[in-house]
Amino acid sequence: MTKVRTRYAPSPTGHLHIGGARTALFNYLWARKNGGSFIVRIEDTDLERNLSDAEKKQMEALKWLGIEWDESVDVGGPHAPYRSMERLHLYETYLKKLIDSQKAYPCYCTQEELDAEREKQLAEGVAPKYSGRCRHLSNEERIAFEKEGRTPSIRFRVPEGRTITVQDEVRGEVRFETDGIGDFIIQRPDGRPTYNFAVVVDDALMEITHVVRAEEHLSNTPRQILLYEALGFTPPVFAHASLILNPEGKKMSKRDESIIQFIDQYRDLGYLPESLVNFLVLLGWAPEGEKAEEEIFSKEELIDLFTLKRVSKAPAVFDSGKLKWMNNAYIKASSLERITELAIPHLAKAGRISETVRGEEREWVKRLVGLYQEQLDYVAQIVDLTEMFFRDEAAYSDEAKQVLSGEHVSEVIAAFVRQLESSEEAFTPDHVKKLLKAVQKETGQKGKNLFMPVRAAVTGEVHGPDLRESMTLLGKEKVIARLKDFLDRKPQILSE
């Protein structure tokens, strides 16, 4: 059996998209599962749309996700180069073969002529398709066009009256009539190949065995099969996954803002790569048998479980709520150290701490993050969540004011202040517990009547994580200052 080789072949026109990431992931998993190779090839023939650092950005994003390649532009490989624009000589060779065998021909139509033709067809309600007007040009006619200064593009001569059957791993047999396919351009006038031609040459030469991609390529497949045939290559196994839809059930457009679409945006928000991988793979794929009841899978498990046959035919809606849940699950399962490490840049960016926190301060940050670890959907949330630790005075919510306007509040707070000021012991959660006990004894207030006023006065909120730990992290001075401030300004605070 030949070695499995798969590839992800993005064009460097933007950031790594969740759809592209999923495609890459499927290819990666399939290669790994079969002990094969995964290749990243750059399809950069569309010069106009290429973005300068898109290639680098996309590859970084893939690497971040843990999707590692065996051959590509950076590490090289037996079929280098891995950028289309560096493979022009190869396309040239195969193009010549097609022209020599009359399977391709020069087309002198201008863009304007083609547009006009197309418009006319559309207006007549006919399927837009190249008319074939340059298909049978005589030599004289060709020379005449050349004299006019026209440089031809090269079209592939699509055979008439044939049925092309695509053997698709996920969809079964899909048939297309060649009569519905117009002669398509395989090389532009300036010598650059078009996608359909480049992929075929590249996939064939790179010995790709399985082409896994999104459904939008399904109708390209018969064209490619025709090219494989004309060039004498054996086509790979195809597998077309369905599209990922936005919450409205529409195809995601890059401009769609209802959903975050790029991998690096998730990275920047503090999503974990494992959870993204886990989430993405489940969008249009499900494991077989009893494993279908689970949803958290490590990369190793995925490599073990993944099969193309289980890729879904039906489109999947991207549910960011579920992604959040999954990310939260991974954050909870992560070490506090890791989450702290991820949280520091966010806190630093918000001006709360220094990027290079060390020693005691770093320990403090770690405890702070620990307070919120289990409720983080993504790490960036740490900034808003911890806001109250970084301000001098508490900002009182309406609910807090409500609590603070209750009976015995001043009494409780005053007693707590006295306890704090008269205590010499280290300010630890245990110690705070003792002090609050003493307040309870002194005032007779307990439970909610004790804790809520204290929480509200110190934090300005009626909700929040463990109060003793929170106060300890805030520091004794700050706690006392806030309590006194409350006592001093009580009428004002409550009436604001």
Add this chain to the structure above:
RNA sequence: GGCCCGUUGGUGAAGCGGUUAACACACCAGCCUUUCACGCUGGCAUGCAGGGGUUCGAAUCCCCUACGGGUCACCA
């Protein structure tokens, strides 16, 4: 418009001719907790797009319709 693909609860989905149609997210309730979050328990969802067949029996097989999507580029 032609061609192609798809359609299981709000969402991801299992299901492969006989099931009370899994599981998970979301949602609701209870428990836990000083509160929130987490966690646990339970519930809801009145789900197989609709219509015809085939069959003793259909979410599962066939046909039609509807709806959604893809594609028909000198974009990939």
